[in-house]
Amino acid sequence: MVEVSATPERRSSARGWVIYAVLGVFVLVYPFMRFQVGPLQVDFTFPYTRHLFILIFLYALTAQAWNILAGYCGQVSFGHVAYFGIGAYTSSMLLMNFHLTPWIGMLAGGLAAIALALVVGIPTFRLTGHYFAIATLAIAETVQTIFMNWNAAGEAKGLWLPVMKDSWLNFQWKSKLPYYYIALALLCLVYLATYWMERSKLGFYFRAIRDDAVATSSLGVDILTYKLVALSMSAFFSALAGSFYAQYVLFIDPFSVFQLQHSVLVVLLATFGGVGTYWGPIVGTAILIPVSEFVRIRFGGTGGAEDLIVYGVLIVLIAALEPAGIVGIYRKHIRPRLFRREGMIDVHDMGQAAVD
Amino acid sequence: MALVEVENLTKAFGGVVANKNISLRVEQGETVGLIGPNGSGKTTFFSLVCGDLRPDHGTVRFQGEDITGLPPHIINGKGIARTFQKLRPFSSMTVLENVMVGALPRMSMSQARQEALQHIEVVGLHRMTHSLASTLSTGQRKRLELARAMATKPKLLLLDEVTGGVDHKSIPGLVALIQRLRREGVTLLVIEHSMKVVMELANRIIALHLGEKICDDLPERVATDRRVIELYLGKAYAKNH
Numbered sequence: 001m002v003e004v005s006a007t008p009e010r011r012s013s014a015r016g017w018v019i020y021a022v023l024g025v026f027v028l029v030y031p032f033m034r035f036q037v038g039p040l041q042v043d044f045t046f047p048y049t050r051h052l053f054i055l056i057f058l059y060a061l062t063a064q065a066w067n068i069l070a071g072y073c074g075q076v077s078f079g080h081v082a083y084f085g086i087g088a089y090t091s092s093m094l095l096m097n098f099h100l101t102p103w104i105g106m107l108a109g110g111l112a113a114i115a116l117a118l119v120v121g122i123p124t125f126r127l128t129g130h131y132f133a134i135a136t137l138a139i140a141e142t143v144q145t146i147f148m149n150w151n152a153a154g155e156a157k158g159l160w161l162p163v164m165k166d167s168w169l170n171f172q173w174k175s176k177l178p179y180y181y182i183a184l185a186l187l188c189l190v191y192l193a194t195y196w197m198e199r200s201k202l203g204f205y206f207r208a209i210r211d212d213a214v215a216t217s218s219l220g221v222d223i224l225t226y227k228l229v230a231l232s233m234s235a236f237f238s239a240l241a242g243s244f245y246a247q248y249v250l251f252i253d254p255f256s257v258f259q260l261q262h263s264v265l266v267v268l269l270a271t272f273g274g275v276g277t278y279w280g281p282i283v284g285t286a287i288l289i290p291v292s293e294f295v296r297i298r299f300g301g302t303g304g305a306e307d308l309i310v311y312g313v314l315i316v317l318i319a320a321l322e323p324a325g326i327v328g329i330y331r332k333h334i335r336p337r338l339f340r341r342e343g344m345i346d347v348h349d350m351g352q353a354a355v356d
Numbered sequence: 357m358a359l360v361e362v363e364n365l366t367k368a369f370g371g372v373v374a375n376k377n378i379s380l381r382v383e384q385g386e387t388v389g390l391i392g393p394n395g396s397g398k399t400t401f402f403s404l405v406c407g408d409l410r411p412d413h414g415t416v417r418f419q420g421e422d423i424t425g426l427p428p429h430i431i432n433g434k435g436i437a438r439t440f441q442k443l444r445p446f447s448s449m450t451v452l453e454n455v456m457v458g459a460l461p462r463m464s465m466s467q468a469r470q471e472a473l474q475h476i477e478v479v480g481l482h483r484m485t486h487s488l489a490s491t492l493s494t495g496q497r498k499r500l501e502l503a504r505a506m507a508t509k510p511k512l513l514l515l516d517e518v519t520g521g522v523d524h525k526s527i528p529g530l531v532a533l534i535q536r537l538r539r540e541g542v543t544l545l546v547i548e549h550s551m552k553v554v555m556e557l558a559n560r561i562i563a564l565h566l567g568e569k570i571c572d573d574l575p576e577r578v579a580t581d582r583r584v585i586e587l588y589l590g591k592a593y594a595k596n597h
Binding site for chain 1: 406408427428429432433437438440444445446447448449453454456457458460461462465504505507508
């Protein structure tokens with residue numbers, strides 16, 4: 001008998017794979033691209049143009065981590081920065097106190113974030129309603145306060161990571177190039193994990209819990225366990241981003257890595273792109289981060305929040321016009337025109353989520 | 357040993373006693389109708405048996421084992437499934453995916469898919485296999501709930517008003533479907549508002565009123581029971597039958 005996959009009718013089209021291949025090649029060669037188009041000199045080899053993409057990868061990583069929990073499993077968190085910060089502090093403190101390579105520190109940070117996730121999740125997930133969402137806010141603030149007063153973690157002064165010579169073991173380079181590819185690899189990792197999750201039992205249980213938790217448990221699914229799995233996955237990948245951030249910037253303090261604004265930003269990025277969709281987080285990030293950088297550069301230095309004003313306007317527009325985000329707009333208005341073939345459903349419908 | 361033995365089950369919400377010392381037994385292979393006016397505690401009783409609610413006191417035994425107060429997913433694993441009066445489809449998932457969720461805890465993805473397709477065929481939703489649950493009509497959603505519950509391979513199935521809110525033309529099909537489940541050996545406990553349906557399906561009827569069991573007998577005797585007629589069916593029904 002032929003083995004039937006879970007949802008064979010949802011195969012991606014050949015055209016889809018061509019688009020992915022082109023995008024893949026683009027991000028691989030982007031930091032070396034330098035060419036002339038008529039009078040226009042295009043040069044992406046500058047540190048800043050590389051930095052911009054590193055930012056996009058890093059934010060898309062955290063946005064997708066948030067999306068696993070909030071988008072797929074329906075458990076909205078407003079305190080994801082707690083896991084990001086735990087990742088940053090764990091790898092940094094292990095490096096400074098035990099000279100442990102940040103690679104292992106990163107893994108340890110991920111595990112520490114899972115431990116925090118379980119401490120947060122076990123009591124709050126037992127309650128129905130919005131208790132989890134409220135608790136996430138409180139936990140993030142609490143964790144920030146702890147690090148602000150913890151002597152070994154540098155209190156409010158933060159930690160300056162030692163500058164070491166360029167090496168893979170040290171996770172440090174003067175060039176932005178290695179950081180670029182590491183950030184890209186981490187982003188690919190979270191996307192592969194999400195891809196696998198969507199097609200496994202986890203994806204089914206997560207979406208069922210989001211749609212109706214009572215019905216899910218009546219069908220024999222242990223919803224507490226699966227909510228904790230979603231939260232742990234989400235916390236783990238957020239912490240990887242945090243460790244990467246610490247190595248990239250080489251300075252962390254409670255204000256930067258536990259910033260409430262970052263928790264909100266991650267929610268905005270995923271929501272703008274499309275909550276509960278596979279591509280939503282990266283689409284939202286790839287649009288909003290360059291917009292924010294542009295606004296900051298263009299209007300910066302006048303006191304602050306111009307980029308947030310722009311975000312605010314975009315989010316209000318999205319919420320009013322198409323709550324399923326950019327991916328929702330694409331599904332409803334653009335794809336039907338591009339692909340007229342009857343009955344063709346491509347792989348991205350797996351996260352139909354936000355559309356309904 | 358009866359399949360289900362309930363003793364003195366009691367549940368109060370604040371001052372309202374929704375279930376008061378209810379005791380009953382259901383034998384393997386029976387189809388028992390549970391009737392009573394709105395607010396008589398039928399759905400509460402289901403929720404207590406399935407673990408969606410914890411009883412204040414009393415016990416529920418299933419196959420001789422005390423299952424009182426266990427969480428719903430454990431109780432489902434022991435072989436009790438339910439449908440909901442207020443339907444609870446997974447709206448953003450397809451019919452196939454909805455039913456697969458019921459089968460997945462016991463088997464692999466590909467097995468669950470095969471299993472789900474069979475149940476979808478049985479309830480007659482095979483044309484809608486890949487439609488989103490949110491696009492189904494009420495009658496179709498009732499069938500979906502049945503398929504999903506059956507996918508958990510229950511020994512006891514609690515049906516909460518499967519024919520309620522469905523247009524009259526769809527009722528005979530649903531009744532035939534329930535009869536088919538019974539023939540497959542599933543023990544059924546059925547909440548029904550339609551006397552016609554419950555008389556057709558049940559081999560025994562239990563009547564609740566204000567949270568108390570007032571009658572537990574063969575359908576024809578329940579239908580002529582003076583208390584039941586007065587409290588629930590009304591004098592008009594008694595006159596016509």
